[in-house]
Amino acid sequence: MEITLKFYRFSPGNGSKGDFQEYPVEIDESATVLDALMQVKEDQDSTIAFRGSCRTGFCGDCTMRISRRNRMACSTTVGAAQNEGTITVEPVRLITTTKDMMYDLDTWVYDKYKAVEPWIETDQKSPDKEHVVSNKVVQDLRKVMSCTMCWLCDEGCSTMVVDRKFVGPLALTKAYRSVFDPRDNRTEARLKNLSEKNGMWDCCHCYEASEHCPKGIDPTERIFALRNKAIKANAGIPTVRNHYRSFAKSVKSHGWLDEARLAIETEGLTNIKGQLKQVPLAIKAFRKGKRPLPYFLHEKREGRDRIKRIFEKWEENE
Numbered sequence: 001m002e003i004t005l006k007f008y009r010f011s012p013g014n015g016s017k018g019d020f021q022e023y024p025v026e027i028d029e030s031a032t033v034l035d036a037l038m039q040v041k042e043d044q045d046s047t048i049a050f051r052g053s054c055r056t057g058f059c060g061d062c063t064m065r066i067s068r069r070n071r072m073a074c075s076t077t078v079g080a081a082q083n084e085g086t087i088t089v090e091p092v093r094l095i096t097t098t099k100d101m102m103y104d105l106d107t108w109v110y111d112k113y114k115a116v117e118p119w120i121e122t123d124q125k126s127p128d129k130e131h132v133v134s135n136k137v138v139q140d141l142r143k144v145m146s147c148t149m150c151w152l153c154d155e156g157c158s159t160m161v162v163d164r165k166f167v168g169p170l171a172l173t174k175a176y177r178s179v180f181d182p183r184d185n186r187t188e189a190r191l192k193n194l195s196e197k198n199g200m201w202d203c204c205h206c207y208e209a210s211e212h213c214p215k216g217i218d219p220t221e222r223i224f225a226l227r228n229k230a231i232k233a234n235a236g237i238p239t240v241r242n243h244y245r246s247f248a249k250s251v252k253s254h255g256w257l258d259e260a261r262l263a264i265e266t267e268g269l270t271n272i273k274g275q276l277k278q279v280p281l282a283i284k285a286f287r288k289g290k291r292p293l294p295y296f297l298h299e300k301r302e303g304r305d306r307i308k309r310i311f312e313k314w315e316e317n318e
């Protein structure tokens with residue numbers, strides 16, 4: 001089929017702001033967008049710059065914005081990408097480029113990746129035989145290890161859009177691999193590190209990362225697993241742990257959230273400074289007519305027994 005490939009050109013050195021350049025391409029609709037780009041590079045314009053290595057969806061190198069959607073060029077066919085015979089190819093939005101589709105991967109991918117220390121550390125002596133890891137754990141870790149670092153999850157992340165310093169679902173998925181590997185024994189230090197500023201607690205639960213992952217790794221659930229582990233291990237920021245526990249306790253006992261109790265317990269019952277910090281907000285809320293009553297004064301909702309049973313069932317499976 002005959003298509004027009006609109007390829008985004010950008011060269012910071014020449015002061016240009018960047019614009020689309022059009023290339024006519026004759027190619028089969030079952031070929032990939034990466035094939036079309038290679039064809040242009042070989043036959044028409046050797047100056048276009050883009051990434052791509054394995055051509056089979058394994059290396060995660062060819063992520064681009066193709067016809068307004070973030071995808072991997074080697075896993076997207078021309079037929080699927082074209083719209084009335086035109087395919088636009090431009091950089092993803094959250095990573096800065098150095099030329100055309102060449103990304104600054106150090107800042108936006110590798111530095112964050114390194115920050116989660118994605119390797120196994122153990123102070124155990126070498127065992128006489130091999131380390132035995134259960135099949136169930138290996139299956140789970142292998143799924144995570146199939147991450148190609150395509151950064152589509154980071155690109156789709158709602159938090160990343162407003163805060164690019166957020167460590168992001170890609171690096172957190174890599175962190176999961178180390179934290180949940182039974183051979184590693186730096187769990188507490190790792191969870192503490194992940195709880196620092198711009199860390200795992202900045203995820204806003206939107207599930208976009210899982211929606212965007214082409215490998216079905218479910219990065220959002222991996223982040224939740226890390227956070228649950230931090231809560232259980234008493235690692236990381238105390239107010240965050242208190243907040244989670246208080247939220248769950250009040251919903252379990254009353255069938256709905258006890259907001260006043262949440263505010264009190266998040267700061268910690270004995271944390272006088274923390275409690276005083278909340279007074280201006282409480283006064284403001286009171287003036288606006290918001291007067292939630294805590295603990296035994298908080299109304300119990302009809303149907304709370306059913307909610308309690310859900311909690312109990314979940315706790316049994318934990």
Ligand code: SF4
Nearest residue numbers: 157203204206207209
């Ligand atoms: S669930 Fe969290 S990490 Fe995933 S996209 Fe949303 S904010 Fe980002």
Ligand code: SF4
Nearest residue numbers: 147148150151153213
């Ligand atoms: S978790 Fe999925 S979307 Fe994110 S980098 Fe890995 S493979 Fe890509």
Ligand code: FES
Nearest residue numbers: 053055057060074
């Ligand atoms: S070239 Fe390797 S994933 Fe596309």
